[in-house]
Amino acid sequence: MTALELDRMEHLTRRYARHSQGAAGFGAVLGGLAFFFQGGLLFGYGLGYFLRNGCDCRTRGVWKYFLSNELTPPLLLQLLLISIPLVWWAVRFKLHRWATAAYGEVQQTRTGFRMRYARMDYLGSLAMGPALLLYFSFRKGLHGHPAAWTPFFLGAALALLAPLVAWTQRRSHSCEDLEAGQMLFLGSALTLNLGIGISVALMVPPFLVLATIYGVLGLWHHRQFRKVRAELAALPVPE
Amino acid sequence: MKPGDIKPGDIKPILELDRMVHEPARLAILTVLAAAEEVEFQFLQRITGLNKGNLSSHTQKLEATGYLATTKAFRGRIPVTSFRITKEGRKALEAYRKQLRKVAGG
Numbered sequence: 001m002t003a004l005e006l007d008r009m010e011h012l013t014r015r016y017a018r019h020s021q022g023a024a025g026f027g028a029v030l031g032g033l034a035f036f037f038q039g040g041l042l043f044g045y046g047l048g049y050f051l052r053n054g055c056d057c058r059t060r061g062v063w064k065y066f067l068s069n070e071l072t073p074p075l076l077l078q079l080l081l082i083s084i085p086l087v088w089w090a091v092r093f094k095l096h097r098w099a100t101a102a103y104g105e106v107q108q109t110r111t112g113f114r115m116r117y118a119r120m121d122y123l124g125s126l127a128m129g130p131a132l133l134l135y136f137s138f139r140k141g142l143h144g145h146p147a148a149w150t151p152f153f154l155g156a157a158l159a160l161l162a163p164l165v166a167w168t169q170r171r172s173h174s175c176e177d178l179e180a181g182q183m184l185f186l187g188s189a190l191t192l193n194l195g196i197g198i199s200v201a202l203m204v205p206p207f208l209v210l211a212t213i214y215g216v217l218g219l220w221h222h223r224q225f226r227k228v229r230a231e232l233a234a235l236p237v238p239e
Numbered sequence: 240m241k242p243g244d245i246k247p248g249d250i251k252p253i254l255e256l257d258r259m260v261h262e263p264a265r266l267a268i269l270t271v272l273a274a275a276e277e278v279e280f281q282f283l284q285r286i287t288g289l290n291k292g293n294l295s296s297h298t299q300k301l302e303a304t305g306y307l308a309t310t311k312a313f314r315g316r317i318p319v320t321s322f323r324i325t326k327e328g329r330k331a332l333e334a335y336r337k338q339l340r341k342v343a344g345g
Contacts, residue, residue, distance in 0.1 A: 005267075006266065006267065006270045009267060009270055009271050009274075009286055009287070010270050010271065010273070010274040011274075012286060013271050013274040013275050013278070013282075013286060014274050014275070016282070017274075017275045017276075097314075103281060103282050103285050104278075104279030104280065104281030104282035104283075104285075104319075105277075105279050105282070105321075106275045106277070106278050106279065106282050107275060107276040107277040107278075108275060108276055109274070109275055109276050110276050232285055232286065235285060235286065235288060236288050
């Protein structure tokens with residue numbers, strides 16, 4: 001066994017560990033699609049509401065209309081918003097199993113920086129959701145709007161699931177797709193509360209930006225994973 | 240360097256090499272494990288090119304020396320064996336590399 005062969009093995013192991021995480025890029029691609037779907041749903045709902053009911057746009061302007069807080073999501077939209085991150089989570093874990101079925105799972109080396117990052121990510125997601133929801137609820141005076149209580153509590157429950165996703169990251173802390181998952185949960189939690197200070201115009205652009213970022217990132221990971229898998233497949237098969 | 244050029248003191252660093260690490264299959268196993276946090280049996284077998292029996296035998300020896308730790312779990316109904324290098328294993332691999340550089344560099 002030469003030093004060159006050992007170096008190659010080491011390099012291949014690191015690359016496999018890096019790119020097989022997050023369902024070989026599919027987790028991030030799926031996250032991107034989910035963001036696109038969330039953004040599309042909101043945009044469609046806002047546009048549909050506008051076309052059906054119209055608005056006093058001569059005095060306010062269309063943009064101000066979409067920035068206003070008049071649009072409260074109907075039940076069907078609420079259910080869809082709740083199901084998007086949950087479906088992403090379930091499918092992502094199935095895809096991860098599928099991606100690592102051929103050559104097994106390899107976890108990346110945990111460095112001090114990565115461990116600190118994972119901890120901060122966990123604490124950040126734990127604090128961010130409830131903090132944002134509380135801010136919006138107090139801003140609009142939730143106590144005066146009993147109809148907004150249900151989406152608020154559903155949103156709070158979803159926001160509390162975001163740190164759970166971060167917790168699963170403690171063992172695979174290079175997964176950008178799990179960060180996408182946390183944002184999906186937080187995004188759904190916020191959009192459920194469209195009526196209490198969160199507008200369509202405020203939510204749709206970030207969703208579309210995130211969809212592009214995670215889509216591109218996931219495809220890059222998948223391409224790298226395929227290269228590593230081809231190199232592994234080219235190795236001599238043991239007897 | 241001709242065989243006659245080797246002085247009695249020159250062979251000492253070669254004799255000091257850790258035999259547990261020096262064996263090619265075990266060196267490959269430790270090298271792969273040092274590049275990751277935890278590695279499943281399936282991957283280790285594929286990348287080292289060892290058959291199941293040989294791989295099991297070498298990992299058992301390395302585990303007995305305290306150079307690697309084994310975790311056995313179930314994924315659904317499928318048993319999964321994973322390995323991780325211990326601190327001692329990492330130290331031994333590093334020491335072996337230094338020693339080998341010393342031998343090769345003269």
